[in-house]
Amino acid sequence: MTSTAQIPEYPMPRAAGCPLDPPPPLRDLQEEAPLLRVRIWDGSTPWLVTRYEEQRALLGDPRVSSEPHHAGYPSQAARAAKGGSGIGFILMDDPEHARLRKMVASPFVVKRVEELRPVVQKIVDDLIDEMLAGPKPTDLVQAFALPVPSLVICALLGVPYADHAFFQDNSKQIINRDVTPEERAAASGRLAAYLDDLVAKKIAEPQDDLLTRLGERVTAGELTRRDAASMAVLLLLAGHETTANMIALGTLTLLRHPDQLAEVRTAEDPKVVAGAVEELLRYLNITHGGRRRVALEDIEIAGVTIRAGDGLIMANEIGNRDPAAFTGDPHTLDIHRPARHHVAFGFGVHQCLGQNLARMELQVVYGTLYRRIPTLRLATDFATLPFKHDGFVYGVYELPVTW
Amino acid sequence: MKVTVDEEKCCGAGQCVMIAPEVFDQRDEDGIVVLLEAEPDGAHHAAVREAVSVCPASAIQAEE
Numbered sequence: 001m002t003s004t005a006q007i008p009e010y011p012m013p014r015a016a017g018c019p020l021d022p023p024p025p026l027r028d029l030q031e032e033a034p035l036l037r038v039r040i041w042d043g044s045t046p047w048l049v050t051r052y053e054e055q056r057a058l059l060g061d062p063r064v065s066s067e068p069h070h071a072g073y074p075s076q077a078a079r080a081a082k083g084g085s086g087i088g089f090i091l092m093d094d095p096e097h098a099r100l101r102k103m104v105a106s107p108f109v110v111k112r113v114e115e116l117r118p119v120v121q122k123i124v125d126d127l128i129d130e131m132l133a134g135p136k137p138t139d140l141v142q143a144f145a146l147p148v149p150s151l152v153i154c155a156l157l158g159v160p161y162a163d164h165a166f167f168q169d170n171s172k173q174i175i176n177r178d179v180t181p182e183e184r185a186a187a188s189g190r191l192a193a194y195l196d197d198l199v200a201k202k203i204a205e206p207q208d209d210l211l212t213r214l215g216e217r218v219t220a221g222e223l224t225r226r227d228a229a230s231m232a233v234l235l236l237l238a239g240h241e242t243t244a245n246m247i248a249l250g251t252l253t254l255l256r257h258p259d260q261l262a263e264v265r266t267a268e269d270p271k272v273v274a275g276a277v278e279e280l281l282r283y284l285n286i287t288h289g290g291r292r293r294v295a296l297e298d299i300e301i302a303g304v305t306i307r308a309g310d311g312l313i314m315a316n317e318i319g320n321r322d323p324a325a326f327t328g329d330p331h332t333l334d335i336h337r338p339a340r341h342h343v344a345f346g347f348g349v350h351q352c353l354g355q356n357l358a359r360m361e362l363q364v365v366y367g368t369l370y371r372r373i374p375t376l377r378l379a380t381d382f383a384t385l386p387f388k389h390d391g392f393v394y395g396v397y398e399l400p401v402t403w
Numbered sequence: 404m405k406v407t408v409d410e411e412k413c414c415g416a417g418q419c420v421m422i423a424p425e426v427f428d429q430r431d432e433d434g435i436v437v438l439l440e441a442e443p444d445g446a447h448h449a450a451v452r453e454a455v456s457v458c459p460a461s462a463i464q465a466e467e
Contacts, residue, residue: 098414103433105432105433109429110421110432340418341457346459349460353416
């Protein structure tokens with residue numbers, strides 16, 4: 001038996017001065033063992049899975065559950081332990097997970113995502129026009145990183161243009177750290193009520209968008225209107241802050257690597273930008289709290305026996321830096337490294353449904369922003385930037401830039 | 404090379420379509436994989452191998 005004192009706490013802080021790297025102890029733990037016990041906020045000691053291969057194996061294993069109601073599930077925080085509202089298929093196992101996921105899959109089909117590329121390009125260009133016409137320095141997070149995915153989700157759901165401001169304001173409230181939990185819940189409630197009404201309108205007047213498709217499921221009796229609205233809110237939550245953080249943090253990272261930024265800016269082959277997107281997803285791995293699961297049966301892996309009821313945390317932030325899985329030094333940024341097999345979007349049947357939309361948005365953003373504003377630079381000291389150490393998704397709260 | 408796909412396992416992540424669009428497609432309504440070429444040309448073999456390795460649901464098999 002390992003004594004209590006030797007069990008490390010998870011998550012752990014990042015090193016001062018290295019906010020783009022995972023916490024240094026994770027690197028040591030990965031070298032030490034593919035799986036080991038850690039202590040989390042509630043005192044429980046789930047397995048931390050440190051290596052890429054074992055993370056993929058367990059995330060793809062049907063004996064491993066995503067449902068937080070099972071004893072031993074390692075909740076991320078007390079507020080998560082209380083359980084979400086609505087029908088979050090993220091926290092369900094198959095077959096119900098698959099049934100619900102398929103209902104919202106159509107806009108994320110690769111061909112549909114490609115059809116949306118010109119729409120995203122226009123959103124990005126318009127926001128850059130506004131930024132260039134406005135005062136500087138400006139906060140890239142508020143002026144650009146948050147509005148891009150919010151407007152893309154509006155397009156995908158079929159939110160009318162006149163309601164974009166309402167939609168964006170409330171979306172921002174949900175992820176604003178300065179609002180009270182009550183205000184956050186109120187914003188979420190306003191969006192759910194709004195989307196509920198909008199589903200009703202789409203049932204009356206069908207259009208080519210996701211809410212219309214969900215409306216068809218409501219009419220067919222497969223979903224309630226409230227469930228349809230909850231699923232739309234879930235897609236917003238899943239796609240808004242994540243993409244926004246990749247836009248801001250990715251830009252910051254490239255500004256810290258000016259040679260690679262110059263390559264992204266001048267590349268004529270779109271594959272260079274696409275490669276940079278994959279490498280930044282790998283390197284930054286913004287979903288930094290570990291993917292949480294619980295074993296439903298005994299599982300033998302890497303010489304360890306995981307018992308039924310043991311909690312599992314796949315620390316993708318270090319899995320994506322595993323030297324056994326990536327060529328060269330995975331602790332450096334290299335936009336030419338083959339990185340498409342990273343686990344930033346997770347693995348297994350829960351792997352991010354919106355990943356190809358996210359990729360396309362980031363390709364448009366990274367492929368446009370630095371060309372349109374070639375002198376873009378940080379307007380403050382790197383050391384003073386406020387990072388989202390406490391966030392479910394990692395990023396920067398603000399990114400003052402000038403040009 | 405002989406490629407097979409398992410629609411039951413597929414979770415519609417679409418990585419195979421991104422990597423080997425000549426070999427794989429998706430159903431428009433739910434994103435589930437559609438096999439376009441069960442015996443693809445040699446030019447596509449590397450891409451198929453990559454698609455097999457990144458498929459999150461292990462829904463693609465390639466026999467060589």
